[in-house]
Each structure stands twice: as structure tokens, then as C-alpha cells.
Amino acid sequence: MDNTDTPVTVIGLGLMGRALAGAFLKAGHPTTVWNRTSSKADPLVADGARLASSVGDALKTGGLTIICVTDYEAVRELLGASDAGLDGATLINLTSGSSGQARETARWAERRGARYLDGAVMAIPSAIGTDEAVILHSGAQADFEAHRPTLDALGTVTYLGADHGLASLYDVAGLAMMWSVLNAWLQGTALLRTAGVDAATYATFARQMAAGVADWLPGYAEQIDKGAFPAEVSAMETDARAMAHLIEESEAVGVNAELPKLIKSMADRSIAAGHGKEQYPVLIEEFSKPGNDH
Numbered sequence: 001m002d003n004t005d006t007p008v009t010v011i012g013l014g015l016m017g018r019a020l021a022g023a024f025l026k027a028g029h030p031t032t033v034w035n036r037t038s039s040k041a042d043p044l045v046a047d048g049a050r051l052a053s054s055v056g057d058a059l060k061t062g063g064l065t066i067i068c069v070t071d072y073e074a075v076r077e078l079l080g081a082s083d084a085g086l087d088g089a090t091l092i093n094l095t096s097g098s099s100g101q102a103r104e105t106a107r108w109a110e111r112r113g114a115r116y117l118d119g120a121v122m123a124i125p126s127a128i129g130t131d132e133a134v135i136l137h138s139g140a141q142a143d144f145e146a147h148r149p150t151l152d153a154l155g156t157v158t159y160l161g162a163d164h165g166l167a168s169l170y171d172v173a174g175l176a177m178m179w180s181v182l183n184a185w186l187q188g189t190a191l192l193r194t195a196g197v198d199a200a201t202y203a204t205f206a207r208q209m210a211a212g213v214a215d216w217l218p219g220y221a222e223q224i225d226k227g228a229f230p231a232e233v234s235a236m237e238t239d240a241r242a243m244a245h246l247i248e249e250s251e252a253v254g255v256n257a258e259l260p261k262l263i264k265s266m267a268d269r270s271i272a273a274g275h276g277k278e279q280y281p282v283l284i285e286e287f288s289k290p291g292n293d294h
Contacts (some may be wrong), residue, residue, distance in 0.1 A: 005029075006029055006063050006064065006109075007030045007062065008021075008030070009032040009058045009060045009063065009221040010031065010032070010034075010065075010066045011033075011035075011058055011069065012035060012067055012095075013033060013035035014070075016068050016121060016128070017035070017069075018044065019125035019126070020032065020066055021044050022044065022129070023155075024150075024153050025049055026153070027129075027153035029153065030050075032049065032051075033049045033057050034051070034057070035156050036056040055078050055079065055081050056081060058087055059084055059086070063090075064092065064147050065089055065091050066094060067079070067094065067095060068093075068121075070095070071095060072097040072104075076108060079091070087112065087114070088113060088114040091114050091116050092119055092137070098165075098172075101121060101168070102165045102168045103163075103165045105118070106139065106164035117137050117142075118138060118139055118164045119136055119137045120167040120170060120171035122136060122174055126234070127155065129154065131155060132156075133155025133156065135154050135155055135156065135158065136158050136163070136170050136171065137158065137160065137167060138160045138164050179211055184206075185202075185203070185257060187255070187259055188202060189202050190255045190256070194253040201232035220280070220281040223279065223281045223292055224284050229278035229281055229282040231277060231279045233279060234279070235279065236277070236278055236279070236280060236282060237271055239267060239280055240268065240276075243260055247260045269286055270282060270285065270286055
């Protein structure tokens with residue numbers, strides 16, 4: 001399946017679904033679309049897509065079916081419809097959900113005779129079809145490789161492994177990175193605004209800091225994977241003193257200190273557990289515990 005003659009079906013035409021279908025059309029794939037509100041398909045039909053009359057009709061194209069709807073419950077509802085024959089179909093589910101839902105839906109689809117890959121879109125709709133769009137996939141590697149030339153129309157496609165839950169886990173792990181970086185920047189911005197420094201000015205410095213910290217990750221990852229945390233840069237007890245300074249400064253200038261207090265509470269627990277002389281990545285042990293353990 002390495003040419004643009006491969007037919008593709010897209011079920012679900014929200015902003016992301018429409019972008020996915022548009023990318024396949026642009027790449028020359030015969031594209032069938034379906035959506036509960038059929039009028040959302042009008043621009044795609046004008047560009048050459050075929051509007052299916054039902055989910056079952058959409059699945060009859062016999063090529064690759066992409067589904068991108070509100071949640072996993074909707075996936076099973078739509079694909080479980082009486083006229084939706086899944087036997088022999090190849091499904092790629094790009095609906096957001098949990099890793100448990102991904103694994104459950106994979107089993108559900110496979111019991112009905114379908115090949116199933118779970119995925120996650122790490123991009124905004126306007127980026128689909130460009131290298132900036134990262135599309136994650138997990139499931140059987142043979143199924144991914146068979147359809148990779150078709151999926152390449154969407155952006156930078158990545159295979160993560162056979163566990164169907166990996167794409168969802170990477171998705172939320174990526175969100176954790178995104179929100180943590182943004183929240184740290186907002187904390188710093190709030191602090192500097194009290195001295196008349198605008199956000200744009202601080203953003204340049206903050207970007208340098210974020211890039212510098214990113215460079216630490218491979219070395220810190222080695223420590224985590226080895227389970228050994230020698231203090232090559234600074235010890236946790238030193239970091240905790242700096243955290244206290246951040247909290248004190250925030251409170252002194254009238255800035256919310258909830259975020260640094262949360263981080264310091266985790267550092268304090270780590271120090272109390274005997275890790276004060278070790279390096280920051282030792283906090284993985286605190287992050288790996290459910291919150292009700294404390």
C-alpha cells in the first residue's frame with residue numbers, strides 16, 4: 001500500500017477530522033467521509049471526497065479507516081452499529097482518551113475481526129499535512145508499516161510499540177510537559193511584572209532557560225533508568241532551599257505561590273525519605289506514587 005490509490009475513510013468531521021480528510025485528499029487518496037451532521041462534509045465533497053450514507057457504507061471502501069470523534073464511547077457506538085461490518089477492516093483511532101480505553105477498544109475491535117491501531121495527534125488542525133504535525137501510533141507494527149506510506153500524508157508519523165495504550169500515554173505525557181513549561185513561564189512572568197518587566201521581554205530569557213533544561217533530560221533519564229542519582233549538578237537539599245526562596249519571593253511581591261509550594265512539598269518528602277544528597281531526578285520516586293499515599 002505505497003501509492004496514492006489507497007482509499008481512505010475518515011469518520012468524524014470536527015476540526016481535526018476535516019483537517020485529516022483534507023490532507024488525504026491533497027495527497028491524492030480517494031477519500032470517503034462520514035459525520036453525524038453531514039453538512040460538515042460539504043467543503044470536502046467539493047474538493048472530491050465521497051460522502052458515505054452511513055458508517056457501514058463508509059467502512060465498505062476496503063482501505064484504511066481513520067476515526068476521530070468525541071470519545072471512545074462514541075467510537076464503539078458508531079462502529080458497533082448494525083450495518084458497520086468490521087471484519088477485515090483496518091482502523092486507526094485518533095480519538096483522545098486514556099491508555100486503558102485504548103487497550104479495551106483494541107480488544108473490542110479485534111474480537112470483531114478488525115485490525116486496530118490507536119493513535120494521538122500532537123498538532124493543531126492547521127498543521128496537519130505538514131512536518132510539524134506529529135501523529136503517534138501504537139499497536140501491531142506490521143499494520144502500521146503496511147499503511148505508513150498513506151499515513152505520511154498527515155505529517156510526521158511515529159510508531160511507539162505494540163502496546164495499544166502507548167499513544168495515549170505519550171499524549172498525556174506530552175500535555176504534562178506542555179502545561180508544566182507554560183505554568184513555570186506564567187509564574188516567572190507574574191513575578192517580573194511586579195517590577196515592570198513585560199511578558200515579551202521575559203519570554204526571551206525564559207526560552208533560553210527552557211532550552212537549557214531540555215538539554216539535561218538525556219543525562220537525567222540515564223539516572224532514572226539506572227536507579228542511581230549522584231549529585232553531579234546539585235543535591236536535592238540545595239534545590240529545596242532555592243524552592244523556599246522562590247516561595248518567599250512570590251509571597252513578598254504578592255504573587256500566587258501554590259505551584260512552587262506543591263513542588264517543594266514533594267522535595268521535602270524526598271529529603272525526609274533520605275534522598276537529600278541525591279540529584280533532582282530522584283523525585284521520580286515521588287511522582288511514581290499515587291497522591292493518597294502521602
